[in-house]
Amino acid sequence: MPGKATRALLATSVGHVLPTVSRTAMGLGLAVSTWSQLVDVTDPRGGAGLDRLFQRLARELTAAELDAVRVVTDPPVDGAALTARLLTAPSLAVELARRGVTAEVGVLVEAEFWSAYQPIVSLADRSVVAHEALLRGVVDGREIGADDLFFVAESAGWLPRLDRIGRESAISGAAPWIGDDDLFINFDPTSIYRPQVCLASTEQVAHASGLAPEQFVFEVVESHVIADRGHLVSVLEHYRSLGWRVALDDVGAGYSSLSLLAAIRPEVVKLDKGLVQGLPDDGARTVLKAVTDLAHQLGAVVVAEGVETEQLAEEVTALGADLGQGWLFGRPVRPAQPVERPESGFQPVAVSRSR
Structure with missing residues (x-):
């Protein structure tokens, strides 16, 4: 498992994801800066906050959204090196796996x-x-x-x-x-x-x-x-x-x-x-x-x-x-084909659909 990072860049072209990342990070007391398709998150407390951020994002984002976000932890200052890191950065899903967030599941x-x-x-x-x-x-x-x-x-x-x-x-x-x-x-x-x-x-x-x-x-x-x-x-x-x-x-x-x-x-x-x-x-x-x-x-x-x-x-x-409901009337089954409906003159008024 990687050591504690204090800064992370999260990048994605999926527009609705970055606001979620920003709100979540700010809610955890992290410093947040945003640019087009990029969120810069800094943890002033030494890295524990980033761990909590990643765990929270694992719950709030879908699998497709996690795959669409690229993450660079402790990014280099040099512009060329940073660009290279972003181009080869793992997805957030991979970063979570590295941190053991998905190890139990x-x-x-x-x-x-x-x-x-x-x-x-x-x-x-x-x-x-x-x-x-x-x-x-x-x-x-x-x-x-x-x-x-x-x-x-x-x-x-x-x-x-x-x-x-x-x-x-x-x-x-x-x-x-x-x-x-x-x-x-x-x-x-x-x-x-x-x-x-x-x-x-x-x-x-x-x-x-x-x-x-x-x-x-x-x-x-x-x-x-x-x-x-x-x-x-x-x-x-x-x-x-x-x-x-x-x-x-x-x-x-x-x-x-x-x-x-x-x-x-x-x-x-x-x-x-x-x-x-x-x-x-x-x-x-x-x-x-x-x-x-x-x-x-x-x-x-x-x-x-x-x-x-x-x-x-x-x-x-x-x-x-x-x-x-119960075994007298039928057990749970996985339908393999459309269920044949029983003949009945029953009108389903018992399941009230309005108050």
């Missing part, structure tokens, strides 16, 4: 990502009305589940990038076959710093898919709700400004469920799988009934997760759940 670099989809059905007639996308990775022929992927990504500071990959894989993978069904997409609010910027490529993929905005339901797990609810609300408001809807997942698992429902007012509420599978226990039934009733009062649709038996399906239906 080789599995992510090598992985082929794709989405599996699990059906969500109307409990009234068992017709499929939606699908939840679940990210998968394949490395050397071995499938890696979402939990392992996101654990590695979070440990290595790649969570924003993998979260974006998950959102966009979900949309592009479903577009050819999903028809008019809704698409549930997971996201982690801590991966989104500025919604207008961080979600820009997701918006492009959603628009290119040809799917209607109201088909998208972005779900956040209750345990992932960050302490700064103001930031979370701003992210959700951005989703809604695009015509997308919001779901709160695993509701009932934490003590703050009811206050979260009132604060976020999601269009869809997904009941915690553990509580659902605790039925017919009286405690689980009491909690799930309270959450279901409040969700309905707030105008939300209720999805019961983890439904694996007919008895559980009957229990959650009796509690007032509108939709069901």
Whole structure:
């Protein structure tokens, strides 16, 4: 690993990248000078600030943007020598690898990502009305589940990038076959710093898919709700400004469920799988009934997760759940071709698309 540098020149012809580099560097207290297609960053504290800058840029820039930026650390003063260094400078992606920023996530670099989809059905007639996308990775022929992927990504500071990959894989993978069904997409609010910027490529993929905005339901797990609810609300408001809807997942698992429902007012509420599978226990039934009733009062649709038996399906239906998800109705699969749609006279009014 190279020693500590105190100055770096970052050059690119991609116009929107340099302002991001400049803002990030200044936010870290580094000295910044800019010219056309070039940012000069100096660390007055001896190099630790540059390390933090590179780590932050690894999270904020896409892979294509990292490849488009050339970086020279501790550049020579002589003009000719500087020109020569710039012409042969490595990309920012290579510099990050040299510094070990990507060393922990080789599995992510090598992985082929794709989405599996699990059906969500109307409990009234068992017709499929939606699908939840679940990210998968394949490395050397071995499938890696979402939990392992996101654990590695979070440990290595790649969570924003993998979260974006998950959102966009979900949309592009479903577009050819999903028809008019809704698409549930997971996201982690801590991966989104500025919604207008961080979600820009997701918006492009959603628009290119040809799917209607109201088909998208972005779900956040209750345990992932960050302490700064103001930031979370701003992210959700951005989703809604695009015509997308919001779901709160695993509701009932934490003590703050009811206050979260009132604060976020999601269009869809997904009941915690553990509580659902605790039925017919009286405690689980009491909690799930309270959450279901409040969700309905707030105008939300209720999805019961983890439904694996007919008895559980009957229990959650009796509690007032509108939709069901679980192995009883179908496991997550990777569609190889357009899905044959079941014949049904069901009108999908249960998945409310307006408040």
